[in-house]
Amino acid sequence: MMGAQSYIAGWAYVLLSAMLVSAWLAVPAYAQEGANPAGTRLAMAPKPARGQGDKCVAPTDWMRRNHMSVLTHQRDKTVHDGVRAGPFDLKGCISCHAVTGEDGKAVTVADPKHFCRTCHDYAAVKVDCFECHASRPVEGEQSSQLNTERDLAALADYLKGKSP
Amino acid sequence: MSKCNGGKSADCGCNSETSTPVETARRWFLKSAAAFTTIALAPNVTLLAYAQEGGAQQPGQPRGEPVTAQKRWGLLIDLSKCAEGCEACVGACSRENGWKAEGHPRTDAQWIRKVNIKNRKSGVERSLPVMCQHCDSPPCVDVCPTGASFKRADGIVLVDKHICIGCRYCVMACPYQARSFIHEPVEDQKSYAPRGKGTVESCTLCVHRVDAGREPACVEACEAAGHKAMIFGDLNDPASEISQRIAQFPTHQIRADLRLDTGVRYQNL
Amino acid sequence: MKRVIYRELETEPGFWGPLVALVLLVGAGLGSAYYMEHHGHVVTGMDNRIVWGLPHVFAILLIVGASGALNVASVGSVFGIAAYKPMARLSALLAIALLAGGLAILVLDLGRPDRLVVAMTTFNFKSIFAWNVFLYTGFLAITVAYLYVMMERNLGGWTKPVGTVAFIWRLALTTGTGSIFGWLVARDAYNSAVMAPLFIALSLALGTAAFILITSWLLAADGRPFEESVVTRLGRLLGIFAAANLYFAGVQHISALYIAERVPVEDFLLVSGGIYPVLFWGGQVILGGLIPMALVFFAASRSTVLLASVLAIIGAAAQIYVIIIGGQAFPLSMFPGYDVSSNIFDGAIADYTPSLPEAALGLGGIAIALTAVLVAVRVLRILPLQLIGETDAADGNAGTQSSGSQKGRPAAA
Numbered sequence: 009m010m011g012a013q014s015y016i017a018g019w020a021y022v023l024l025s026a027m028l029v030s031a032w033l034a035v036p037a038y039a040q041e042g043a044n045p046a047g048t049r050l051a052m053a054p055k056p057a058r059g060q061g062d063k064c065v066a067p068t069d070w071m072r073r074n075h076m077s078v079l080t081h082q083r084d085k086t087v088h089d090g091v092r093a094g095p096f097d098l099k100g101c102i103s104c105h106a107v108t109g110e111d112g113k114a115v116t117v118a119d120p121k122h123f124c125r126t127c128h129d130y131a132a133v134k135v136d137c138f139e140c141h142a143s144r145p146v147e148g149e150q151s152s153q154l155n156t157e158r159d160l161a162a163l164a165d166y167l168k169g170k171s172p
Numbered sequence: 173m174s175k176c177n178g179g180k181s182a183d184c185g186c187n188s189e190t191s192t193p194v195e196t197a198r199r200w201f202l203k204s205a206a207a208f209t210t211i212a213l214a215p216n217v218t219l220l221a222y223a224q225e226g227g228a229q230q231p232g233q234p235r236g237e238p239v240t241a242q243k244r245w246g247l248l249i250d251l252s253k254c255a256e257g258c259e260a261c262v263g264a265c266s267r268e269n270g271w272k273a274e275g276h277p278r279t280d281a282q283w284i285r286k287v288n289i290k291n292r293k294s295g296v297e298r299s300l301p302v303m304c305q306h307c308d309s310p311p312c313v314d315v316c317p318t319g320a321s322f323k324r325a326d327g328i329v330l331v332d333k334h335i336c337i338g339c340r341y342c343v344m345a346c347p348y349q350a351r352s353f354i355h356e357p358v359e360d361q362k363s364y365a366p367r368g369k370g371t372v373e374s375c376t377l378c379v380h381r382v383d384a385g386r387e388p389a390c391v392e393a394c395e396a397a398g399h400k401a402m403i404f405g406d407l408n409d410p411a412s413e414i415s416q417r418i419a420q421f422p423t424h425q426i427r428a429d430l431r432l433d434t435g436v437r438y439q440n441l
Numbered sequence: 442m443k444r445v446i447y448r449e450l451e452t453e454p455g456f457w458g459p460l461v462a463l464v465l466l467v468g469a470g471l472g473s474a475y476y477m478e479h480h481g482h483v484v485t486g487m488d489n490r491i492v493w494g495l496p497h498v499f500a501i502l503l504i505v506g507a508s509g510a511l512n513v514a515s516v517g518s519v520f521g522i523a524a525y526k527p528m529a530r531l532s533a534l535l536a537i538a539l540l541a542g543g544l545a546i547l548v549l550d551l552g553r554p555d556r557l558v559v560a561m562t563t564f565n566f567k568s569i570f571a572w573n574v575f576l577y578t579g580f581l582a583i584t585v586a587y588l589y590v591m592m593e594r595n596l597g598g599w600t601k602p603v604g605t606v607a608f609i610w611r612l613a614l615t616t617g618t619g620s621i622f623g624w625l626v627a628r629d630a631y632n633s634a635v636m637a638p639l640f641i642a643l644s645l646a647l648g649t650a651a652f653i654l655i656t657s658w659l660l661a662a663d664g665r666p667f668e669e670s671v672v673t674r675l676g677r678l679l680g681i682f683a684a685a686n687l688y689f690a691g692v693q694h695i696s697a698l699y700i701a702e703r704v705p706v707e708d709f710l711l712v713s714g715g716i717y718p719v720l721f722w723g724g725q726v727i728l729g730g731l732i733p734m735a736l737v738f739f740a741a742s743r744s745t746v747l748l749a750s751v752l753a754i755i756g757a758a759a760q761i762y763v764i765i766i767g768g769q770a771f772p773l774s775m776f777p778g779y780d781v782s783s784n785i786f787d788g789a790i791a792d793y794t795p796s797l798p799e800a801a802l803g804l805g806g807i808a809i810a811l812t813a814v815l816v817a818v819r820v821l822r823i824l825p826l827q828l829i830g831e832t833d834a835a836d837g838n839a840g841t842q843s844s845g846s847q848k849g850r851p852a853a854a
Contacts, residue, residue, distance in 0.1 A: 087332045089238030090324065090383045097234070099363050136555075140333055140368030142361045278488035282785050289779040302775075302783075311626055317570035318563045337560045338552015340492035341570055347627035349773055349787065353492055353552060355483040369481045370552030426775050430626055 054130040056123055059104040065095035072127075079137070098137075103145040114144035235383050244308075244327040245377055246407040246435040247391070248414045248423065249301060253401035256299035259286055261402065264393030265303075268378065269365040271352075279355035281367075283375045284390060298441060301390065301402075303375035304329060304350040305426065306435035312342035312351060321372075327407070327435050328377045336371040343372060347427050350374045377404075377435075407435065445527040445830035447822035452663045456819060459662075463812045470805010473798035474549035482552065485799050490791035491769045496550045498761050499803030501618065502647070503543030503810060504577070505640060505761075508615045509648015509682075511536035511584060511607060513675070514591075518604030524674060526832045528656065529600075530823040533588040533607075535652055535814060537581060542810030544577055546802055569620045576614040583607045592822065615641045622764060629706040630768035635696070639689040643757060646682035646729075649675060650753035655814060657747060659824055669743050671828045676746030680737035683753055687730040690760070706771045709790070710763060717767040720759040729756010766793055 064071055071078075078096045085091040086098075105123040106114035115122050117138040120129060124143075128135050137143075262284050266272050271281040284303035290296070306329045312321045313329065320336035323329050331342075331351075343351040351374045358368050364380040367373050378388035386392075391402040405414030417423075423437040450456065477485060487494040514532035517525035548554055564571040587607045590599040616637040623636030653675050660667045694711065697703040710717045733749035733756075770791045775781065781788030818824050 083334055085238070087330065087334070088322065088324065090235055090326075090379070091238055092234035092380075092383060093236040102363070140358070140361065140366040140371070142363040142366070146363045276483060276488075277784065278490065278786070278791075279483050280489075282489070285783050285785050285787070287775075287781060287783040287787050289776045289781050291779055293778070302787075313565075314567050315570065315625070316565055317568045317574065318559055319565035335556070335559050335563055336553065337556045339560075339570065340552070341568070341621075343489065343492045344769070345625050345627055347773060348775060349490075349785070352489050353482065355488070356481040370478070372552070 052130075054127045056126040057105070057107045057121070059123075060106075061104060064104075065100075098141060099145070102141075102143065106145050117143035239324055239326045239383075241325045241327075242408065244407040244435065245306070245382060246327070246405065246414055246437065247306075247377070247388070248403045248405075248417055248437050248439060250401045250403075250439045251298050251300050252440040253399045254299055254301065255399060256288065256297070258299075258397065258399065260393040260397040260399070261301050261390035262286060264389040265375070265378075268362070268389035269376070270358075270360070270362040270367065271373075274356055276355070279353075281352040281354060281373060283352070283373070300438060300441070302348060302350070302426070303390075303436065304346075304377075305348050305432070306375075306377060308433035308435070310432065311345040311347060315341045315345040317341065324379075328379050328382070329374075330376055330379065331372055331374065333366065333368065333371040333373070338370040338372065340372060346374075347430055347432070442829070442831040443827070445828075445832050446826045447530065447824065448826055449822055450659065450663050450815075450819045450824055455662055456815070460812065460815055463808045463815065466808035467805050467812060469801045470546075470803075470808060471549070473801035473805065474554070477550070477798050477802070478554060484796070486794045486796040487799070488791075490786060491766060491793040493765055493769065494793060495795040495799040496546050496802045496806075498758065498765055499806055500543045500546040500550075501761050501765065502758055503539045503546070503806055504618060505615060505644040506647045506651045506757075507536045507539035507543060508580075508611045508618075509644035509646065510539055510652045511611055512645055512648055513652050514587070515604060515608040515611070516678075518587075518591075518600050519608045521601075523832070524671070524829075527825045527828050527830055528652075528671075530588060530591050531656060531659075531818070531825075532652060533584050533591065534817050534821075534823050535655060536648075537584050537588070538810040538813035538817070539651065540577060540581060540584075541813060542806040542808075545809050546806035549802060569617055569624060573614075573617045573621070576610070576617045580607075580610050580614050583610050611644075612641060615644045622768065627773060628768050628771070629703050629774060630710065630764070630771060633693060633697070635689060635693045639686070639693055642682060642685040642689045643760060646679060646686045646753055647757040649679045649682055650733075650750035650757070653679065653746060653750040654754070655811075657743075659814075659818055663824065665824070665826055666828070667743065668828050672743045672746050673737075673741040676737040676741050676749060679746070679749060679753060680734045683730050683733050683756075686760075687726065690725065702774070702777070705774070709771050710767050714767065714770070714790070717763050717770070720763050720767075724759025725756050725763065728752045729759060769793075 066074075066078075079098070082094065082096045082098065085094075107119075107121050107123050109115040109119060109121065117125060117135070119125075122143060124135050124137075265284045269283060271283060273280050284301055286299055287302045288297065288299050290298075306323075306327055308323075308327070310321070310323055310329050313323050316322075317339065318335045318337055320332045320334075321329070321342045322332060338353065340353050343353055351372050353372050354367060354369050356369060361367055365376070378386075378390075381388060387404045391404045394400060394402045403414045403417065405412040407415060407418075409415060410419075417439070418437060421439055423439050424441045425432075425434045425437055485494065511532055513525050514529035514536075516522050517529045548557055551557075551560075561574060564574070566572070583603065584607055587600070587603045590596040590603050619637040619640030622631040623633055625631045653672070657667050657672075694707060697707050708714075711721060712718055729752060733753045736745040736749040736752075770793060772781070772786075772788050772790065775787070
């Protein structure tokens with residue numbers, strides 16, 4: 009019995025020590041939170057670049073949670089039904105959320121500053137879209153009927169009419 | 173009946189004299205399920221509120237309505253006007269859709285190609301562009317295990333690359349060798365023609381142009397080159413130029429004996 | 442008659458060498474799959490004319506072989522022939538392992554193997570491929586259940602019903618595999634209803650040959666006897682199935698020769714196609730059909746039956762290669778009566794050279810199957826101590842003994 013008790017006691021000591029050490033290591037982060045945000049946990053959170061225009065087509069919180077369902081539904085509507093209008097078309101997203109790089113042109117998904125990558129790299133969720141889709145608005149494309157200015161105007165009308 | 177001791181027992185957790193633990197548990201389950209379902213469905217309901225519904229398609233605006241079977245798109249190619257050695261359609265398709273020679277002719281994508289045929293007995297030669305024939309009974313659609321290869325309501329046969337797993341059964345099944353498997357990583361795709369490694373692709377009849385009320389790039393290029401061998405139009409509309417021509421002169425479908433009822437027809441073959 | 446005793450494989454240290462070699466082969470297969478997926482299929486010998494290459498030959502070989510390997514168990518359970526019952530457990534295990542290896546190759550060769558979940562949840566039920574997803578995975582489940590009822594002491598009464606379901610499922614699965622080709626209208630070499638029964642006959646011959654070879658390997662490794670009477674009996678079975686295979690191949694090609702449209706492709710496969718006639722006549726007909734039949738019917742002995750099994754497997758591989766690759770190499774006949782040419786080689790015979798990643802992937806799949814067999818036979822009571830003996834009246838539920846800490850040969854029971 010003595011052996012079993014000392015076995016349990018031994019593990020209890022190990023656990024307690026581990027908890028104290030972790031608390032000690034975490035103290036600096038908590039202590040500085042008010043004083044110096046740059047050195048805290050918040051500094052690690054992703055900060056995606058602001059898109060164009062006043063606001064996104066839907067509230068940010070809602071978009072964060074639901075953009076994957078939005079994309080899934082929209083892709084079926086576009087591919088199978090030919091519906092290319094609507095606030096959730098992928099080209100609209102890409103053109104509003106394009107991030108400009110050092111050369112003044114929009115960055116592709118190969119650059120970590122790409123809008124989708126800022127969050128997806130942090131969350132370690134691979135984005136499959138850009139295996140096939142262009143990851144930045146392609147300049148000088150004649151063929152597409154989607155014209156950024158016209159679509160932003162249509163978006164603005166839509167938002168004035170019905171806001172989420 | 174009551175195992176609850178009239179609600180006085182602390183173990184029971186129910187608030188009615190007649191509730192049994194089973195009924196209580198059932199009530200809890202139904203409430204939780206309803207709450208769970210509501211939470212799960214709420215985003216989708218909100219999504220529906222955002223979706224842009226209704227309204228006829230405005231000219232110049234992207235389409236808001238699903239396509240219907242009212243139209244059936246087709247191509248008519250007059251081979252007496254198709255010049256041997258001219259590859260205007262091929263080049264235009266390649267520039268429009270972003271596929272190009274990568275230096276590996278056996279694995280490079282080819283959405284449209286010029287085929288030269290010579291009659292063995294008579295020596296008559298013809299040159300014709302061959303692309304996806306957009307059949308009405310497409311064998312590629314029949315064999316696709318996930319349904320990625322599909323026929324749109326207006327007759328255009330497409331690959332939904334979101335669900336294509338790259339098994340290449342459709343490449344085996346196509347009687348016209350129209351499909352290509354993408355063997356290499358792709359960069360710099362056109363925004364309206366997404367394409368990527370590991371999926372299968374073929375002529376889309378420039379669906380992004382068609383949905384905007386324009387013609388496929390190959391047809392435009394053939395006109396620009398002065399040959400005007402290709403006509404694009406609605407096969408279901410008897411007043412369209414393509415239907416009138418088909419009604420007037422005999423036309424040929426490649427491998428017509430397979431009864432696939434192709435959307436692409438040839439004249440003067 | 443003595444009761445059959447099943448015991449785990451005891452061979453030591455002779456077990457670890459083959460296991461390590463097989464695991465290395467599996468690693469090579471997985472590595473080549475990663476290489477192909479990362480760089481695209483341009484690194485293989487497959488292209489837009491030959492989209493299914495060596496990996497698919499290996500995969501179909503394993504899948505069709507899996508279906509046939511279960512036949513030994515079916516003959517015992519479903520048709521009640523007692524002499525096959527001691528081998529039933531190994532037969533079921535082999536079926537599971539071979540099918541798993543074949544499926545692994547198919548999935549790893551996909552252009553988008555990361556979309557396996559899509560393949561298993563989104564279906565177009567007009568496609569035989571979609572049905573095959575259910576047929577293959579269902580076969581795995583049913584054969585696992587079959588093996589379980591054979592091994593579980595009190596469930597012996599279920600062996601015949603589950604075995605019958607497995608037997609019927611096998612026929613459906615092999616029909617589905619043959620119909621992958623048989624239902625393609627586009628190609629002159631396929632597009633034939635005879636593909637389904639041809640594949641069934643092929644599976645029986647190939648599966649029996651694989652079973653004979655693997656059984657003899659495992660028994661020899663453990664010093665257990667492979668009784669001559671059992672070997673020659675299995676050999677005769679192999680001979681009958683090889684004959685059936687030849688019959689259906691004959692029907693396929695002779696019928697095709699009556700169709701003027703198909704004469705060019707038959708000429709290509711049987712006479713003028715270079716490697717394909719060599720594989721057909723030399724591999725499929727002579728090595729895979731006539732010689733094994735002669736051996737087992739006229740000179741049956743343990744060694745000749747083993748040789749016949751090896752030749753039958755070579756013949757089956759040749760047959761599948763001619764079907765899959767030869768059928769794709771021949772150009773589509775879009776303009777009969779015309780010479781056709783284009784910059785993507787319309788009208789031209791496509792040549793195909795298998796590449797190293799494809800071979801590694803194919804061999805990796807075989808290695809997966811053999812690793813599974815080796816490990817299972819080592820930890821489960823599947824391999825019988827002797828092949829002649831009485832199994833329970835409840836079929837297959839014979840006496841079982843664990844090796845415990847015993848090494849060395851079993852005492853006579």
